Structure formats: C-alpha cells, structure tokens
Amino acid sequence: MIFLVDLTWMKKNAVQEEIKKLLERKSENFIDWEKNEYPLLKEDEILYREEEERKEIRGLSVDEKKEVSTFYNLLILGDNLATMRWLLEHFKEKITLIYIDPPFGTGTAFNLKIKIGEGKYSTDSKYWIREPAYKDSWLGGLDSYLEFMYPRLFLMKKLLASHGSMYVHLDWHVVHPIKLLLDEIFGKENFRNQIIWYYPAASAQTKKFFMRSHDVILFYSKSKNYIFNDDAQIYMEYSSRVKDNLKRDEKGVYYYRGGSHNGLKLKRKVYIDGKGIFPRDVWLDVPYVRANTLEYQGFSTQKPELLLKRIILASSNEKDLIADFFCGTGTCLAVAEKLGRRWIGCDISKHAVHISRKRILDIHEGRDLNNGKKKHAKKATPFKIMVQEDKIHDKSFLKSYLKPDQNHEEGLFQDFKEPEIELKILEKYNSCMKIELVNYSIPFEEKIKKSITNKINKWSDWIDFFAVDFNPSQGVFNTSWASYRTQKQREISLESCGWNHELKKIHSIQVKVIDILGNETIKTIKLNNIKI
Ligand SMILES: C[S@@+](CC[C@H](N)C(=O)[O-])C[C@H]1O[C@@H](n2cnc3c(N)ncnc32)[C@H](O)[C@@H]1O
Numbered sequence: 001m002i003f004l005v006d007l008t009w010m011k012k013n014a015v016q017e018e019i020k021k022l023l024e025r026k027s028e029n030f031i032d033w034e035k036n037e038y039p040l041l042k043e044d045e046i047l048y049r050e051e052e053e054r055k056e057i058r059g060l061s062v063d064e065k066k067e068v069s070t071f072y073n074l075l076i077l078g079d080n081l082a083t084m085r086w087l088l089e090h091f092k093e094k095i096t097l098i099y100i101d102p103p104f105g106t107g108t109a110f111n112l113k114i115k116i117g118e119g120k121y122s123t124d125s126k127y128w129i130r131e132p133a134y135k136d137s138w139l140g141g142l143d144s145y146l147e148f149m150y151p152r153l154f155l156m157k158k159l160l161a162s163h164g165s166m167y168v169h170l171d172w173h174v175v176h177p178i179k180l181l182l183d184e185i186f187g188k189e190n191f192r193n194q195i196i197w198y199y200p201a202a203s204a205q206t207k208k209f210f211m212r213s214h215d216v217i218l219f220y221s222k223s224k225n226y227i228f229n230d231d232a233q234i235y236m237e238y239s240s241r242v243k244d245n246l247k248r249d250e251k252g253v254y255y256y257r258g259g260s261h262n263g264l265k266l267k268r269k270v271y272i273d274g275k276g277i278f279p280r281d282v283w284l285d286v287p288y289v290r291a292n293t294l295e296y297q298g299f300s301t302q303k304p305e306l307l308l309k310r311i312i313l314a315s316s317n318e319k320d321l322i323a324d325f326f327c328g329t330g331t332c333l334a335v336a337e338k339l340g341r342r343w344i345g346c347d348i349s350k351h352a353v354h355i356s357r358k359r360i361l362d363i364h365e366g367r368d369l370n371n372g373k374k375k376h377a378k379k380a381t382p383f384k385i386m387v388q389e390d391k392i393h394d395k396s397f398l399k400s401y402l403k404p405d406q407n408h409e410e411g412l413f414q415d416f417k418e419p420e421i422e423l424k425i426l427e428k429y430n431s432c433m434k435i436e437l438v439n440y441s442i443p444f445e446e447k448i449k450k451s452i453t454n455k456i457n458k459w460s461d462w463i464d465f466f467a468v469d470f471n472p473s474q475g476v477f478n479t480s481w482a483s484y485r486t487q488k489q490r491e492i493s494l495e496s497c498g499w500n501h502e503l504k505k506i507h508s509i510q511v512k513v514i515d516i517l518g519n520e521t522i523k524t525i526k527l528n529n530i531k532i
Pocket of ligand 1: 081304330
C-alpha cells in the first residue's frame with residue numbers, strides 16, 4: 001500500500017485552477033496570472049548555421065522527421081513558465097530527460113564574477129567585479145516558493161516523454177515539501193531515487209550543529225517503462241578499502257574476498273572487472289567546481305559537469321532531447337552537447353544566457369568528460385537563441401550597475417540611448433572584406449558605479465563578445481563569425497575573419513556587440529553606401 005500525504009498551502013487551489021485554464025488555452029490566448037499575458041518567444045540569433053548538419057535527421061521516428069530536420073538546439077532567454085507553455089505546442093511528451101537546479105529557497109542572492117579586459121588573475125580584484133546573478137528570496141515565504149514551483153513542475157511532466165525522467169536538484173531548505181509535490185505530480189510509485197551528492201564544505205561556519213555538506217537530487221520517472229542505462233561510464237570507483245585488499249589469482253585477474261553474512265566473513269572471491277561498482281545513491285566522487293578548472297564560469301551556484309554526465313548517460317540515449325529550465329551557466333546543456341544529445345535550455349537572466357552561449361560556442365575548448373585536463377576538442381552543433389518578447393528591449397538588468405543615487409524607477413531605462421559602435425571595413429584582397437571594431441561607448445556611462453568604471457582602462461575593456469552576420473536576414477542574427485572572452489581566454493579579436501562579399505552578392509552586414517554588463521547592440525551597414 002502506498003501512503004500519500006497531500007501538501008497544501010494557501011493558494012494551492014487557485015494555482016491548480018490556473019494550470020487547468022492554462023492547459024486548455026491555445027497559444028494565441030496565453031494568460032499569465034501575474035501579468036495577464038504571456039510574452040511570446042522570438043527567434044533572435046542562430047549560431048553557426050550549417051545546412052549539412054541541419055539536414056541530418058537526428059534519430060527520431062519517421063513521423064517526427066519533418067520537425068526534427070529543422071530542429072536546432074535552443075537557448076531561451078525568458079521566464080521558464082512562459083517558455084514551457086510555448087514549448088508544449090511543439091515538444092509535448094518529446095523530452096527524454098529534464099534536469100533542473102532551481103533556486104533552493106535560501107532567502108539570499110547569488111553572485112557572478114564578471115572579468116574585465118585581458119587580466120587573467122582571479123585573485124587580483126582590479127580585473128573583475130562581483131555582481132548579483134539572481135535573487136533567491138521569497139517575500140511570501142514557502143507559500144510563494146511553492147506557488148512558483150508547482151505549475152512549473154506540472155508543465156515539465158507534460159513535456160516529458162512516457163519513457164522520460166526528471167531530476168530535481170535541491171538541498172535541505174525545500175527538498176521535503178518539493179518531494180511531496182513531486183509525489184503528487186508524478187505519482188509516488190514513480191519515485192526512483194533520492195541522490196545525495198556529497199561535497200566537502202568550504203569552511204566550518206558553525207559548531208552548533210553538524211556541517212551541511214550535501215545536496216539532494218530527486219529522481220522521478222514518468223512511467224515504469226523508463227530509460228536507465230547500465231553504462232560503464234556511470235560506474236563508481238571501488239572504495240579504497242576494496243582497492244587495498246585486492247589480490248590477483250593465478251591468471252593475474254584482480255579479486256577481493258567479498259562481504260559478510262550473519263557476522264561471518266564470506267570467503268567467496270569477487271572479481272574486479274575494471275568498471276568499478278554500479279552507482280549507489282550517495283555520490284562521493286564528484287568534486288565541486290573549482291575556479292582553476294576548465295569548466296569554471298564564475299557563477300557561485302554552478303554545478304559540476306561530472307554530476308550531469310552520470311545523470312545524462314544513465315537516463316538518456318544519444319540524440320535524445322534533454323532540457324534544463326533553470327540552466328544558469330549551461331552545465332547541463334554543455335554535457336548534453338558533449339554526449340551527443342539534443343538540448344533545450346532556458347534562463348531568465350541575461351548573464352546566464354550569455355555565459356551559456358559562450359560556453360556552448362567554445363565547447364571544443366571545454367573539458368573532456370573523461371579527462372578533466374584534456375579538451376573536448378569537438379565543435380558544437382548549431383543552436384538558436386530565442387528571447388521572450390518583453391526581454392528584447394528590457395534594460396532593467398542594468399539596475400545593479402548604476403550608482404546608488406540614480407533613480408531606479410522603471411521607465412528610466414527606456415531613455416537610455418543604445419551604446420555607440422564604430423566600425424571600419426577593411427579590404428584584404430580583391431573583394432574579401434573584414435570588419436574592424438574601432439570604438440565602443442556607452443552614452444549613460446556616467447550613471448554607472450565608479451567601482452566598475454574605475455576598472456575600465458580602455459574602451460575595449462567593455463567588450464565581451466563581437467560577432468558579424470555577413471548575410472543578414474530579417475529579424476534573426478545569423479552569426480557568421482564571432483570572437484569572445486572566456487574565463488580562461490581573455491583576449492578578444494576586434495577584427496573579423498575575411499568574407500567574399502561580391503561572390504555572395506551581399507548588400508548589407510550586421511554586427512553584434514555584447515558588453516560586460518550584458519548590453520547587446522546590433523548595427524546594420526548597407527554596403528552600397530560605403531567605400532571599402
Ligand atoms: C542554481 S542556478 C542554476 C545553476 C546551473 N545548474 C549551473 O550549473 O550553472 C538557478 C538559475 O535559475 C534561474 N531562474 C530563476 N528563476 C527563473 C525563471 N522563472 N525562469 C528561468 N530561469 C530562472 C536563475 O537566473 C539562475 O541562473
């Protein structure tokens with residue numbers, strides 16, 4: 001017999017009603033219970049579209065081929081509730097694995113370290129600023145947290161394929177109420193594991209209780225027929241107790257004498273096959289992300305790639321679709337990409353999406369999943385960035401960079417003029433042209449905090465990303481070439497690659513510049529108006 005405890009809170013009935021209404025509506029009539037309208041998603045950017053790769057049908061069944069042939073991996077800037085409502089129109093029951101690492105209900109804000117210019121040394125604070133990445137505070141307490149999570153978890157289940165799985169990463173703050181909610185949404189019989197991810201706590205802040213040094217990952221499947229791969233790559237190493245007691249038999253194969261029964265030691269030989277042991281639900285072998293590693297992105301809540309590697313390998317197959325609706329620095333997306341899965345990521349923060357954009361673009365420079373010291377060395381498949389309409393011109397993310405005496409009223413940002421971009425077009429030989437970024441200025445620079453502007457030594461210190469679209473089409477920026485700074489690679493090229501504009505009959509080009517604050521500016525140049 002299965003016992004069910006129903007978790008309830010003040011607005012639960014109202015939220016349930018809204019979910020019902022929400023699912024009955026067509027996409028034209030999105031209704032959001034806070035803003036009365038769902039913002040739509042708009043295609044914004046395509047990174048390295050390559051027709052040949054796009055044409056490849058990526059492993060789905062026949063009737064899905066048409067849709068998949070035009071499928072791009074998706075990185076979405078926006079609130080995940082609106083995003084999932086949109087996704088339901090296209091991807092209902094199509095996602096094999098959802099991993100989420102949502103705010104933990106900690107009541108605090110989390111920071112992001114933004115590096116400036118070429119300075120590599122993370123210890124010297126003149127090369128970086130620390131700014132808020134996202135807030136995890138809930139004015140209405142646990143009620144408002146549950147009100148936030150409930151409809152989202154509900155929609156995630158709708159998106160999951162019948163053989164799909166869901167992993168929810170939390171800690172002691174809210175894992176208990178969320179466990180009850182997941183039991184209700186997925187059915188208690190579909191609960192699979194409570195995974196304990198242990199990491200050594202940084203320092204002893206208290207000696208009044210035991211140190212908290214683990215997170216909890218709740219694993220549910222959508223049904224009893226779900227994917228779970230017994231893959232050698234997810235195995236755990238033998239404990240040192242086993243390793244210390246290894247012996248070799250007459251053929252040279254390692255074994256140990258295994259276990260005990262009724263207090264008696266068993267004499268049986270247990271042979272070691274080199275794979276290690278089938279994983280338990282306590283994970284001690286995944287270290288926290290350190291600042292000196294290839295995967296570090298400067299985000300305080302970034303999760304390790306090895307954690308996602310085990311989850312993705314166990315609960316999906318190559319070419320399956322994987323989603324992370326709180327993607328942060330894109331850890332889950334990067335691991336999905338490296339393991340040949342398709343992916344959808346979403347985050348409400350401009351910085352998170354920008355970090356993820358660069359992390360995927362630069363994936364060949366990222367860590368190899370089997371050897372942290374080696375590089376992955378394979379370029380990413382093309383992906384598309386989509387932006388929720390109301391985020392396109394939204395400048396409110398600038399709030400935290402302004403001097404405290406500035407009026408932070410909403411609307412003020414609408415008066416902010418776009419940053420100015422100065423370009424030079426260079427002809428290399430014949431009709432091969434290059435674009436050079438020669439200046440960048442922020443018209444509202446005097447409103448920005450001195451703690452930031454004091455660290456800017458030259459105009460190019462503002463620049464974090466510079467891209468050119470040599471063949472613009474309406475509305476979407478098709479990146480033909482891009483240069484960007486990463487945590488480890490601080491130099492940026494301000495001169496693009498060469499492009500044969502006559503051959504391709506190009507009439508205009510576009511450039512995109514993203515500065516270290518997250519300002520994104522696009523400039524279009526008509527080629528017949530300029531002399532090269
Ligand atoms: C704990 S972090 C995720 C970290 C990520 N796993 C990584 O490895 O970098 C949580 C993320 O959720 C995002 N977030 C919070 N509310 C959101 C919402 N309503 N929609 C989309 N993303 C949201 C935050 O901006 C933050 O980046």
